[in-house]
Amino acid sequence: MAKIKIYGDVVKGCIFFDGSTVEPKFLGTVLAEIKADETDRVVIYRTDRQDSLGNNRQLFKRINPVRIQNEEAVDLMDGLNYSIQDVVDYINGQSNLTASVNPVIDTSLNGEELGFTLDATSTSIIFDNGYQYGVNTIKALDTGDGLITIKSIEDARVHFTQLDHTMVDINGSDAVGGLNDVINVLNELFTVGAFESVVISDPYSTMVADVSGVDAGYTLEGADAIDPIGDDIFTYDGTGYNNYAGLKSVATIDQAGEYYTFDIR
Amino acid sequence: MPIRDITGVNDGSDLFPDGTESSNQNINSLNTVSSQSSKLVNEVPYDGNQVVSEGDALVADANGNFVAQSLSGIIGGATLLTQGYYGLLTDFYFGGDATETIIDLNNVNTWVDVDIDIASAGLFDNRPQGMIDAQAIGHDGDGSSNDPVVFKLEGLDLRSFANFRASMAFVPEDDEGQLESRLLFNRHSGTTPSDDFAIEEVSLSMFNGADVDYVSEPMLSFFVGDTIDTNAAGDAGKCRFQIKSNVTGVIKLRALTWYINK
Numbered sequence: 001m002a003k004i005k006i007y008g009d010v011v012k013g014c015i016f017f018d019g020s021t022v023e024p025k026f027l028g029t030v031l032a033e034i035k036a037d038e039t040d041r042v043v044i045y046r047t048d049r050q051d052s053l054g055n056n057r058q059l060f061k062r063i064n065p066v067r068i069q070n071e072e073a074v075d076l077m078d079g080l081n082y083s084i085q086d087v088v089d090y091i092n093g094q095s096n097l098t099a100s101v102n103p104v105i106d107t108s109l110n111g112e113e114l115g116f117t118l119d120a121t122s123t124s125i126i127f128d129n130g131y132q133y134g135v136n137t138i139k140a141l142d143t144g145d146g147l148i149t150i151k152s153i154e155d156a157r158v159h160f161t162q163l164d165h166t167m168v169d170i171n172g173s174d175a176v177g178g179l180n181d182v183i184n185v186l187n188e189l190f191t192v193g194a195f196e197s198v199v200i201s202d203p204y205s206t207m208v209a210d211v212s213g214v215d216a217g218y219t220l221e222g223a224d225a226i227d228p229i230g231d232d233i234f235t236y237d238g239t240g241y242n243n244y245a246g247l248k249s250v251a252t253i254d255q256a257g258e259y260y261t262f263d264i265r
Numbered sequence: 266m267p268i269r270d271i272t273g274v275n276d277g278s279d280l281f282p283d284g285t286e287s288s289n290q291n292i293n294s295l296n297t298v299s300s301q302s303s304k305l306v307n308e309v310p311y312d313g314n315q316v317v318s319e320g321d322a323l324v325a326d327a328n329g330n331f332v333a334q335s336l337s338g339i340i341g342g343a344t345l346l347t348q349g350y351y352g353l354l355t356d357f358y359f360g361g362d363a364t365e366t367i368i369d370l371n372n373v374n375t376w377v378d379v380d381i382d383i384a385s386a387g388l389f390d391n392r393p394q395g396m397i398d399a400q401a402i403g404h405d406g407d408g409s410s411n412d413p414v415v416f417k418l419e420g421l422d423l424r425s426f427a428n429f430r431a432s433m434a435f436v437p438e439d440d441e442g443q444l445e446s447r448l449l450f451n452r453h454s455g456t457t458p459s460d461d462f463a464i465e466e467v468s469l470s471m472f473n474g475a476d477v478d479y480v481s482e483p484m485l486s487f488f489v490g491d492t493i494d495t496n497a498a499g500d501a502g503k504c505r506f507q508i509k510s511n512v513t514g515v516i517k518l519r520a521l522t523w524y525i526n527k
Binding site (some may be wrong): 001021022023046049051057058059060061062063176220 | 439440441474475511
């Protein structure tokens with residue numbers, strides 16, 4: 001089934017319908033609603049043109065919402081589990097993106113350094129350029145330009161673009177790793193994830209770890225397990241079988257929000 | 266008042282009244298003597314009992330005799346032989362609805378045969394006589410899905426040409442679409458090339474919104490070349506109407522008509 005990407009762009013001032021015959025329309029001139037006599041279909045109007053009866057012209061008479069995707073080509077219904085009403089709300093949200101509701105006109109952070117922290121209650125993400133967003137409301141991604149783009153969690157708005165991963169500070173420290181590592185760390189921060197920095201997905205970085213918490217008790221298992229440096233370092237003796245060395249935690253996860261972390265060096 | 270007054274014997278030196286006979290040759294060219302025409306027609310086999318009217322022409326009949334025919338009759342006969350049309354009308358022209366063909370995502374951007382439900386009184390067969398003689402029924406197919414109407418060109422020759430007109434409307438589901446029309450021709454046997462060919466046009470560019478009736482009457486003309494003329498009995502070119510849309514919607518076909526010159 002042919003898909004149609006529908007998304008607004010504040011910088012360009014348009015809402016796009018990629019994959020269809022419909023050319024982009026100015027923001028604020030598109031209206032979606034559930035089709036009255038076919039409730040599994042959506043009607044999309046343009047409000048800046050009317051027919052001979054004064055009704056808004058239809059851009060899509062009865063589009064199947066299953067066909068609609070966001071800018072990242074993610075299916076709204078099959079991929080994001082949107083209801084039809086959600087799809088309608090999404091389209092109208094995209095159409096109503098305006099400079100007045102999104103003050104970031106120049107979204108580029110090209111050459112700029114940007115720091116990210118959580119507030120004391122871990123409910124807000126604070127940017128050191130003066131902006132702040134609620135946790136779980138934004139996300140970082142690579143749109144293919146090798147730089148970081150920060151968007152609203154459901155792609156409704158582009159907040160910032162062209163942030164170099166080497167220009168990112170997290171909790172007051174330079175972010176470590178390559179582009180994907182930094183993006184992963186940012187998304188962990190944005191969602192207050194279990195790990196803010198544990199992913200080794202990028203050849204740029206070989207070991208990244210930054211873990212706080214309480215040391216858990218453990219026992220050494222196997223004949224070749226040794227504890228040569230301290231309580232937080234475990235290895236095998238280097239002469240025996242490295243798979244005959246184990247570490248077993250004696251701590252039990254029995255409270256919400258508890259988790260194990262491992263510091264890799 | 267008479268223009269002349271003759272008394273006594275007409276010796277030819279004086280004017281004579283119309284209808285008189287003389288032993289001399291009456292030369293009076295400014296007068297018209299209707300019976301003089303009998304001298305001309307006597308030179309060919311002719312039924313002298315015919316009533317001949319002004320403007321009539323002589324035409325040989327099946328027995329080799331010349332008979333007078335009115336010019337309009339002659340032209341009418343020529344018309345029957347050389348021109349005509351073949352119209353297939355839906356109920357749209359009889360107080361009903363046009364025939365609908367759905368263009369969905371499975372056949373968008375694809376050439377599609379257009380359904381036609383011919384009204385009970387909707388077949389107008391006024392083809393040139395040669396076509397009627399060759400094929401009593403001018404088309405194959407009943408116009409339903411998978412059985413499209415295919416017009417037969419049998420009876421036409423290399424001097425023939427035709428115009429085709431489809432009367433229809435298209436109701437698109439998406440705005441800013443485009444509808445194309447074509448006649449797809451099947452060649453007769455033994456031709457090179459032998460594959461089908463088409464005559465196409467862009468019929469509609471639809472920029473006034475979705476869910477609007479865009480009316481179109483595409484007119485496609487063609488000549489009967491040497492691959493679609495009459496090769497032999499039962500072996501001639503054929504053609505059928507198709508459309509292609511880049512948006513989903515509904516075709517509402519009203520009529521198909523071929524205007525033919527043989």
